[in-house]
Amino acid sequence: MANKQTIFCILVLTIVVGALISIAVYSLIQALSPLKYSVMDANLIQFNYSNKTFYYNLALNMTVSEAIYYEYIIANVLYQNVTFGSQTVELMFKKGFSKWNMDLKGQHVMALNTNQISEFNKEKISGVYHINVKLCLRSRLNYDPRRPLVRCDLLVPLKSNKEIPQAHGFHATRCHLGYAHDDNCS
Secondary structure: OHHHHHHHHHHHHHHHHHHHHHHHHHHHHHHHOOOOEEEEEEEEEEEEEEOOEEEEEEEEEEEEEOOEOOOEEEEEEEEOOEEEEEEEEEOOOEOOEEEEEEEEEEEEEOOOOHHHHHHHHHHHHHOEEEEEEEEEEEOOOOOOOOEEEEEEEEEEEEOOOOOOOHHHOOOOEEOEEEEEOOOOOO
16 A cells, blocks of 8 residues: 555656656746847838927837747837837737737827937937837746846838938838846836
């Protein structure tokens, strides 16, 4: 009888150790696989600032070429480090290549300081704006305190500016991976 209990304990222990090793290997593979996010196209139809309010109309086409194990992505769009648009993109669990579109249109009240207004006016003259996209990735598996945070630094021409030659239009941009250590996605 003691023999059967010993065999049963060894079997349970083997299963538990095997499960722990599987989780560790999965975590290692996830940590080592590079996140490859890109903004393939950006259309800026409207981008104006008046009376402390941004008026914007921005469409982004983004891609990821990796296995996606994230439940959703919070995408924040910033101008001069101030968030003016945000969207949550829900994803399925996929492998390979995925793409999604974000359409951000509206207005956002934000007071720019003198330096920021000066920079905005320079960019308005050139017709090309520095816009940042921050992707906060959220997974169902919350055992890792680090949160993948993808940053995309974009130079986006205003579509209504006829003076910008086509050669100076938007160029596909690869994003950069970092990690946040809290739930703040701003």
